[in-house]
Amino acid sequence: MIGMAREQRLAEIFVEVADSLVEDFDVIDLLHRLSTxxxxxxxxxxxxxxxxxxxxxxxxxxxxxxxxxxxxxxALQHDQGPCVECYRSGAQRTNIDLxxxxxxxxxxxxxxxxxxxxxxxxxxxxLRLRSRVVGAxxxxxxxxxxxxxxxxxxxQALADVATIAILQQRxxxxxxxxxxxxxxxxxxxxxxxxxxxVLAERWSTSVDHAFQVFRSYARARRLRLTDLATRIxxxxxxxxxxxxxxxxxxxxxxx
Numbered sequence: 491m492i493g494m495a496r497e498q499r500l501a502e503i504f505v506e507v508a509d510s511l512v513e514d515f516d517v518i519d520l521l522h523r524l525s526t527x528x529x530x531x532x533x534x535x536x537x538x539x540x541x542x543x544x545x546x547x548x549x550x551x552x553x554x555x556x557x558x559x560x561x562x563x564x565a566l567q568h569d570q571g572p573c574v575e576c577y578r579s580g581a582q583r584t585n586i587d588l589x590x591x592x593x594x595x596x597x598x599x600x601x602x603x604x605x606x607x608x609x610x611x612x613x614x615x616x617l618r619l620r621s622r623v624v625g626a627x628x629x630x631x632x633x634x635x636x637x638x639x640x641x642x643x644x645x646q647a648l649a650d651v652a653t654i655a656i657l658q659q660r661x662x663x664x665x666x667x668x669x670x671x672x673x674x675x676x677x678x679x680x681x682x683x684x685x686x687x688v689l690a691e692r693w694s695t696s697v698d699h700a701f702q703v704f705r706s707y708a709r710a711r712r713l714r715l716t717d718l719a720t721r722i723x724x725x726x727x728x729x730x731x732x733x734x735x736x737x738x739x740x741x742x743x744x745x
Contacts, residue, residue, distance in 0.1 A: 500644070503527050516714040517655055518678050519705065521552035524652050525627075529554045531648075532641050534629045535609065538564045539617070539652055540573050541625040543676055548573055548625060551679050556686065556698040559607045563600070564628060571600040573626040576614035580623045582646065583614040585636045608632050615645045617653040624653060624672060678716040685719040692729055695738050703735045 521539050528537035536555065540548040550564040567573040572583040587593060588610050594601045604612065611631040616623050627649040629637075637645070656675060682701070689700035708718045721727035 500531060503531070515655075516716070517675055518552060518682060518715045519709065520655050521652055522705070524648055524655075525552050525554040528627070528629060528645065528648055532629065532637065532645055533635075534613075534637075535632045536560055536630040538628045539625065540564060540567060540577075540628060541617070541656065541672055541676055542577060542623075544673060548577060549676050549679070551625070551675055556701045558697065559603075560630075563603050563607055563609075563630075566600050566603055567628070570597050572597070572612055572614035573628050576616050576626045577623055580616050580618055580621075582616065582642065584642050586612045586614075587634065588612060604630065610634050611636075613637060613642075613645065615642075615649045617649050617656070619650070619653045619657060624656060627652065678719070681719040681723055682715055685722050688722065689729060689732070693734055695735060699735060699738045703732065707732045 525537040525539055528534065536553070538553040538560070539551050541551045543549050547568040549568065550561060553560060553564065572586055576583045588601050588604050609630040609632055611634055613629040615627040615629070617625040617627060627645065629645065656672065682704075685704060686697040686701050689695075689704055690697045693700060693703075704718070705715060707713075708715050718727065722729055
């Protein structure tokens with residue numbers, strides 16, 4: 491997507507985000523949409539948003555898709571990988587060739603898993619506001635083409651929007667509130683992971699398919715993903731009320 495078409499789509503996306511930033515908005519759903527927009531706008535294969543927990547370890551909070559192998563790849567970066575270095579330094583790590591010997595030596599587990607999953611290039615963009623860094627945006631490519639300066643700037647702009655959504659602007663200077671919001675977001679992701687497993691088992695489908703059906707059901711009824719997940723896990727909501735999905739189409743090799 492180039493030229494005016496991309497500029498128009500970008501404007502639409504920022505309007506979409508602005509409309510979402512209302513009181514008590516669904517941060518998990520918004521971050522999921524931002525990660526899918528990264529794939530759409532930047533011509534990358536996958537994107538994920540990682541947040542640092544109370545111990546400074548990165549945890550996946552949203553991804554452009556929910557394929558198990560991709561989520562495992564993000565999870566590996568709690569202790570090694572470009573996102574760890576990006577988070578610790580606050581600096582972008584872009585156009586990283588995952589086939590280069592020095593990359594393989596530096597991040598052996600990460601690069602092995604990434605290449606098994608089909609990725610040859612990766613990028614890590616800090617989630618930052620002023621001097622605070624709270625996580626990283628991770629992008630993956632299955633082709634070796636480089637992202638140019640304009641694409642990197644756009645990726646940083648999307649990462650900045652994600653940061654604002656997480657911190658809700660007002661809380662930056664209130665570290666105790668900020669930490670609480672980060673932990674709430676991470677807890678929400680854990681609840682949603684549990685619900686994905688419950689629904690996938692109930693419907694005998696993949697967790698990716700289960701998540702899409704769960705998310706569609708919640709959005710159609712203007713329910714926050716976390717609220718619906720909490721009710722399901724607590725037994726306050728009968729999952730039989732969510733219509734069973736159609737049989738899943740054959741998946742590609744990404745999962």
